Amino acid sequence: xxxxxxxxPVLDIIRGNIVKHGNPLxxxxxxxxxxxxxxxxxxxxxxxxxxxxxxxLVPFIDSLVKTMTHMDQGGKGFSLMMGVRNILDKAGINxxxxxxxxxxxxxxxxNNVCYKAAVILQELGYxxxxxxxxxxxxxxxxxxxxxxxxxxxxxQKVVQSLKQSGAKTIVCLSPHAAEVFxxxxxxxxxxxxxxxxxxxxxxxxxxxxxxxxxxxxxxxIHDSCRLARELGIDQELRDIMESVGAAVREPMRSRKWTTCxxxxxxxxxxxxSHKIADRRIGELEETGAGVILxxxxxxxxxxxxxxxxxxETGVEDLIEFLYRGFAV
Amino acid sequence: MSGxxxxxxxxxxxxxxxxxxxxNIETAISRAVKAYRATVSDAMERYPHTPxxxxxxxxxxxxxxxxxxxxxxxxxxxxxRNKGKAFYARDKQQALEIVAEIIGKEKIVVKGKSMLGEExxxxxxxxxxxxxxxxxxxxxxxxxxxHDRPMHILSPAIHVPREQVAExxxxxxxxxxxxxxxxxxxxxxxxxxxxxxxxxxxxxxxxVVAADTGAMVIIENEGNIRLSTAAPPVxxxxxxxxxxVPTFQESMKVAEVTWRYAQYxxxxxxxxxxxxxxxxxxxxxxxxGAHGPREFYVVFVDNGRTTMAQDELFSQALHCLRCGGxxxxxxxxxxxxxxxxxxxxxxxxxxxxxxxxxxLEKAAPLLYTCLRCGRCVERCPMQIxxxxxxxxxxxxxxxxxxxxxxxxxxxx
Ligand code: SF4
Numbered sequence: 001x002x003x004x005x006x007x008x009p010v011l012d013i014i015r016g017n018i019v020k021h022g023n024p025l026x027x028x029x030x031x032x033x034x035x036x037x038x039x040x041x042x043x044x045x046x047x048x049x050x051x052x053x054x055x056x057l058v059p060f061i062d063s064l065v066k067t068m069t070h071m072d073q074g075g076k077g078f079s080l081m082m083g084v085r086n087i088l089d090k091a092g093i094n095x096x097x098x099x100x101x102x103x104x105x106x107x108x109x110x111n112n113v114c115y116k117a118a119v120i121l122q123e124l125g126y127x128x129x130x131x132x133x134x135x136x137x138x139x140x141x142x143x144x145x146x147x148x149x150x151x152x153x154x155x156q157k158v159v160q161s162l163k164q165s166g167a168k169t170i171v172c173l174s175p176h177a178a179e180v181f182x183x184x185x186x187x188x189x190x191x192x193x194x195x196x197x198x199x200x201x202x203x204x205x206x207x208x209x210x211x212x213x214x215x216x217x218x219x220x221i222h223d224s225c226r227l228a229r230e231l232g233i234d235q236e237l238r239d240i241m242e243s244v245g246a247a248v249r250e251p252m253r254s255r256k257w258t259t260c261x262x263x264x265x266x267x268x269x270x271x272x273s274h275k276i277a278d279r280r281i282g283e284l285e286e287t288g289a290g291v292i293l294x295x296x297x298x299x300x301x302x303x304x305x306x307x308x309x310x311x312e313t314g315v316e317d318l319i320e321f322l323y324r325g326f327a328v
Numbered sequence: 329m330s331g332x333x334x335x336x337x338x339x340x341x342x343x344x345x346x347x348x349x350x351x352n353i354e355t356a357i358s359r360a361v362k363a364y365r366a367t368v369s370d371a372m373e374r375y376p377h378t379p380x381x382x383x384x385x386x387x388x389x390x391x392x393x394x395x396x397x398x399x400x401x402x403x404x405x406x407x408x409r410n411k412g413k414a415f416y417a418r419d420k421q422q423a424l425e426i427v428a429e430i431i432g433k434e435k436i437v438v439k440g441k442s443m444l445g446e447e448x449x450x451x452x453x454x455x456x457x458x459x460x461x462x463x464x465x466x467x468x469x470x471x472x473x474x475h476d477r478p479m480h481i482l483s484p485a486i487h488v489p490r491e492q493v494a495e496x497x498x499x500x501x502x503x504x505x506x507x508x509x510x511x512x513x514x515x516x517x518x519x520x521x522x523x524x525x526x527x528x529x530x531x532x533x534x535x536v537v538a539a540d541t542g543a544m545v546i547i548e549n550e551g552n553i554r555l556s557t558a559a560p561p562v563x564x565x566x567x568x569x570x571x572x573v574p575t576f577q578e579s580m581k582v583a584e585v586t587w588r589y590a591q592y593x594x595x596x597x598x599x600x601x602x603x604x605x606x607x608x609x610x611x612x613x614x615x616x617g618a619h620g621p622r623e624f625y626v627v628f629v630d631n632g633r634t635t636m637a638q639d640e641l642f643s644q645a646l647h648c649l650r651c652g653g654x655x656x657x658x659x660x661x662x663x664x665x666x667x668x669x670x671x672x673x674x675x676x677x678x679x680x681x682x683x684x685x686x687x688l689e690k691a692a693p694l695l696y697t698c699l700r701c702g703r704c705v706e707r708c709p710m711q712i713x714x715x716x717x718x719x720x721x722x723x724x725x726x727x728x729x730x731x732x733x734x735x736x737x738x739x740x
Contacts, residue, residue, distance in 0.1 A: 007692075007725070008337050144700065146722025225701040260659045260701035268337075268696055271345045276659045276699075 010267055015147050019154050022136040023053050025060050027099075029133030032056050035111040036130055039118055045129030048167035048194075049121065052138045054174040055113040055317075058301040059106035060099060065270050110297070116323040117173055117199055123326060124206040129165050136161050138177040143184050144264070155189035162194060169195045171202050173319070175226035175233075175296050183230065199319065200227065200295055204236040207243040211325035217290025218247035219321070222280070222303060223258035224296035234258075237295065237318065244325055249287040259283060261306075263298035277306030285313050293318055340693040347667040353479075353487045357662055360486055364656040367591040378588050382709040385585045389647040389710060392573045393637050399539045399572045400628060406542025410603030411616065412624035416569075423566065423629045424453045427531070430564060430625055433458045435528040438520070438556040440548070441465035442533035443481055443650060444568050444629060446671050447685050450531070462523050464552035469516055473500050479666030481673060482590055482652040487665050520552070530556035530621070531564045534601075535586055535649075537572045537626075538579040544626070545583050546599040547590075554597055563601070563621040569628050570637070570646040582649065589651035589709045632684040641720055645679045647710040654704035654714070660697055668697055675704050675714040682721055695721050 017026040032053040041049065121128055136158045142151040162170060172178040175198060182196040203210070221237050228234045234255040241248045253259045262276030281303060284292045294300055295318040304315045347353055372378055392399060404414035417423035427450065431437060437459050439451060451461045451472070463472045467485035471478060473496050478484030485493075494507035497515060505515055524530075532553055534544035544565050546553050557563050573579050587595045605620030616622045636642045655661045655674045666673045670690045672680035678694035681687075700715040708714075 007696075011696075143719070144722075145696075146719070146724075146726040148723040149727045225699075225703070229702040229706070256706050257657075257703065260699045260703065262659065262699070264699040264701070265660070265697065269341060269344060272348055272660060272663060272697075275348050275663050279659070279663070 008268060011145050014141055014267070015145065015150060018137055018139060018142055019150055022157075023057070024137060024141055025057055025064070025099075027053060027057060027060065029135070033130075033132045033135065035114045036118070036132060038115065039122075039130075041118065041128055041130040041132075043129060043132065043134075043164070044166045045127055046168055047126055047128055048162065048165045048170045049118055049128040049130045050138075050162075050170050050172050050177060051114045051117075051135065052140075052172065052174055052177040053135065054137070054177065055110045055297045055300075056107075058110050058297050059102045061266065062106075062301055062305060063099075063102045065266055113297075113300075113317055113319050114173065116326075117319045119326060120319065120322055121171065121199070121202060124203065124209050126171075126202060126206075128171075129167060131161060131165060134161055134164070138172075138174075138180050140174075140176040140180040143180050143188075144176075148188065151184075152188055155185060155192075159185070159189055159192050167194065169197055171197045171199060173199050173297070175224050175231060176298070179226045179230050198227070198231065198233060200233055200236050200240070203322065204240055207240050210240070210243050210322065213244040213246055213321060213325040215246055215291070215321075215324065218249050218288075219291045219293045220249045220251055220284050220287045220289035221254065222251070222261065222284055222292055222294040222299060223255055224294060224299045225258060225260050227295060228255055228258050237293075240318070240322070241293075244322065246321075249289045251283045251287055253283060261294075261296075261299040261302035263296075263302040266298075266302065273302065274305065277302045281306040281308075281311075281313075285311070290314065291316050291321065293321055295319075336689065337693050337696075343667050344664050344697070347664040350487070352489050352492070353665045354663070356486050356489065357665055360480075360483065361656050361662060364591050364653075367593075368589065368653070371588055371591065371593045374593055375588065378585065381581060382585045382589070385582050385649075386647065386710055388573055388578050388582060390644075393570060393643050393646045395574075396569060396572065396634070396637055399574060400569050402539040402574075403537055403542060403572050404626075404628065406539060407603070407624075407626045410542050410624075411606070412542070412603050412626055415625070415627045417627055417629045417631070419631050420448050420629075423448055423627055423631065424450065426627050427564060427566060428454060428457050430562070431457075431459060431529050435459045436523060436526050437461040437529045437531060438464045438523055438527045438560065439468075439530070440532040440546070440553045440556055441468050441484065442531075442566065443478075443672065444533050444566055445531070446478065447631065448566070448629070450566065462520065462527075464520055464524075464550075464556045466513065466516055466550060466552075469520070470496060473497075477666070477671075479673075480652065480655060481650050521555075524555045524559040527556070527560040529562040529564060530558075530560040531566060532557050534565055534567045534571060536579040536582045537567055538576040539572050539574050541576045541602055542626075543576050543579060543600050543602045545579050546601065547583060547587050547595050547597075548599070549592070549596045551597060553599060557599060557601060558605075558620045561617060561621055562623045563604075563625070565601070565624075565626045567626065567628060568633060569630050570633050572628075585709050586649040586651050589649065589653045589707075591653075636683045642679065642683065642717060644710070644712050645676065645683070645717060647712060648676055648680070649710060651709060653707045653709070654712075657703045657707045659699060659701065659703070668694065670694060675718060676708075676712060679714065679717045679721065688721065688725055691721065692725055695725065 014024050139151050178198045185192040259280045262273040265273035292315045300317050407414035415426045454461045463469045470485040480486040491507045494505050497505040535547045536545040604616045604624040605618045607618035608614045660668045661674050669677045670681045671685040675698045682691035698718045702715050
C-alpha cells in the first residue's frame with residue numbers, strides 16, 4: 001500500500017536538486033570546485049579528497065533560511081507550506097538572486113575551509129586527488145529525509161564518479177558524508193568498496209607532524225553528533241589539540257553526550273533550530289573558552305548563527321584552527 | 329492512506345514555535361532537566377548495579393516481546409486463576425467497550441495516570457457514557473481541569489507553574505486558592521479523598537505484568553494509585569500487552585530499572601496487585617471484597633502492538649519502559665516539551681504514534697522534527713535506536729511501506 005502524503009515542498013526541492021544537479025541547492029560544479037584552482041589536484045590517485053560540496057553550501061543554506069524566516073514573520077508556517085522557490089518567487093526575487101546575495105566574505109570563508117583542509121593533509125604527507133567539478137554530493141540528505149529509493153539510484157551515480165578517481169580511500173570533510181558512505185551505502189548501493197575516512201582520523205594519525213598553533217586562550221570542543229555517536233570519534237579531537245598545544249575545556253555535555261547544534265532542523269523548523277543552537281552556544285560559552293571548535297559544516301554554520309552580536313567567543317572549524325599553524 | 333500533510337505541518341509548526349517562546353515551559357523544563365541529571369547520577373552512584381541490571385532487562389524485554397503471544401495467554405490464565413477476569417482487546421474501540429461494559433453508566437470512577445489511557449482517550453469515552461471520572465494523579469488532575477494534554481510522561485503538568493495552578497483551582501473550587509504549592513496539594517487531597525471512597529470503580533495501568541503469577545506491578549510516588557486501586561469496590565487494570573514478562577522475579581528487575589531511570593532511587597510506593605481483595609478469617613471461608621475491591625478486571629490492549637512486535641526494526645520500541653529519560657536529553661523536547669508529540673512524546677513517541685496513536689500521518693510532523701541526533705539512545709536504559717526507526721518511518725512516508733526499499737545487508 002503506497003502512502004501518498006504531501007510533504008512540505010522544501011523537502012522535495014532539496015531532493016530534486018540532489019538527484020538532478022548533484023547538489024542540494026543546485027550549486028554549479030564550477031562554484032563548488034572553485035576553491036581548488038590554486039592547488040591543481042589530479043583527478044586520479046590513491047586518496048580521494050571529498051568535500052561533497054558541503055562546506056561550500058553552508059552560506060547559501062543560511063541565506064535561504066534567513067529569507068524563509070523573514071517571510072515567515074506572520075508565524076503561519078509559511079516556509080513549510082510554500083517551499084523555497086515559491087517564497088522566492090512571491091517575494092519577487094529568484095533563486096539566482098538569493099544565491100548572488102550571499103556575502104562574498106561568507107562564500108570565501110567556507111570555500112577556504114576546503115582549501116585549508118587540502119593543504120593540511122598535503123603538508124602531513126598525504127597525496128590527494130580530487131573530483132573537481134565532477135564531484136557529486138553524497139546524498140546524505142536523501143537518506144536523512146527518507147528518500148531512500150532515490151538514494152539507491154543516485155548512489156550508483158556517486159559510486160561511479162568516485163570510482164573514476166581510482167582511489168582506494170576517500171577522505172570526507174563532513175561527518176555526514178562519512179556516515180552515509182560508511183554506514184548506509186553498503187546497505188543501499190551496490191558495488192561500494194572504497195575505504196571511508198574522515199579528515200579528523202587522517203590528521204590524528206599524523207598529528208605528531210602538526211605545527212603548533214599559537215593561541216593564548218583555550219578552546220572548547222563541540223563534538224558533532226555524527227562524529228561522536230555514529231562514528232565514535234571524540235578522543236581524537238582532544239589528542240589533536242594536545243599535539244598543537246591548545247588547552248581544551250569541556251562543556252557540561254560532550255563526547256557521546258554532546259548536544260546537537262540544531263542544524264538538522266534548520267530547513268523545516270528554523271525557529272526551533274535557532275533556539276537549540278542558542279542554548280548549545282550557552283553551554284559552550286559557559287566554559288569561558290576563547291574559541292568554539294567543531295568539525296562539521298552544519299555545526300559550524302548553526303553555531304556561528306547562534307552566537308550573539310558582539311560575543312567574545314569565536315566559532316571555528318577544526319580545519320581553520322589547525323591551519324593557523326601552517327599560515328605563519 | 330493519503331493526506332495533505334502541509335496543513336498538519338503548518339499547525340504543528342505554529343504550536344512548536346509558540347512553545348519555544350513560552351517562558352513557563354522554558355523555566356520548568358530547564359529546572360527539570362537539571363534536577364533529572366543530578367538525581368539520576370546520584371542514584372547511579374548509590375546503586376551502581378543499575379546499568380548491568382538494565383542490560384539484563386533488555387534481554388528480558390527482547391525475549392518477552394518475541395514470546396508475547398504465549399505470555400499473554402499465560403498472564404490471562406493467571407489472572408483468572410486468581411479470581412480476576414482477563415480480557416484481550418484487539419484495538420482501541422474494543423478496549424473502550426470492554427471497560428465501559430464493566431463500568432456501566434452514572435458511576436464515579438477514579439483513575440491513575442496512564443499513557444495507555446491517553447492513547448485510548450479513556451476518560452473522555454467514559455465521560456461520554458455518562459460517568460463521572462477523576463484523574464487522581466495531581467498533574468493529570470490539573471490538566472483535566474485545564475482541558476490540556478500531558479507535556480511529559482512522568483510530570484504531565486510540567487508546563488503549568490503554581491500561579492496558573494492557583495488560578496485553575498480557584499475557579500474550580502469556587503474559592504480563592506493561593507499560589508502556594510502545599511496548599512494546592514492539600515486542597516486536591518481533600519477533594520479526591522472523598523471521591524476515592526465514593527467511587528464505584530478505580531482504574532489503573534501497570535508498569536509490568538508477571539505472567540506466571542498474574543501480578544500487576546505499579547510504581548508511584550503520590551499514593552493516589554494505592555487509594556484508587558484499594559478503596560473502590562471494583563478495580564480495572566488497563567495495560568498494554570508489551571508489559572508482560574515471564575516471572576515475578578523478572579518483573580521486579582524491570583520495575584527497578586524503570587524507576588531508577590525515572591530518577592528515583594526508590595519510589596515511595598510499589599503496588600503488586602494480582603486479584604480481588606479476600607479473607608478467610610471467618611471459618612476459613614474465602615470471601616471476596618474484604619477491605620479492597622471485590623472485583624478485579626484486567627484488560628490487555630493490543631491496538632497495533634502486535635504489528636510492531638512482528639517488525640524486525642520496530643519491535644524494540646516495545647521495550648520502552650516509559651522512564652522518560654530520553655525526553656530530558658532531547659534538544660527539541662527541552663525547548664518545546666510535549667508539543668513535540670502526539671499522545672506519545674519525543675522521538676520514541678513519534679514511533680509509538682505511528683503504530684498505535686494516529687498512524688503515519690499524525691506521526692509525520694513529529695518524525696520530521698526529530699534531529700536524529702541520537703543522544704536519547706545514550707540515555708535509554710533499553711538502548712532503543714530511535715534515529716534508525718525515525719529514518720525508516722520517513723522512508724515509509726516517502727516511498728510507501730514496500731519492504732525492499734529499506735536497508736538491507738546484501739547490497740554490496
Ligand atoms: S525510549 Fe528509553 S529512555 Fe525513553 S522513555 Fe522509553 S525506556 Fe525510557
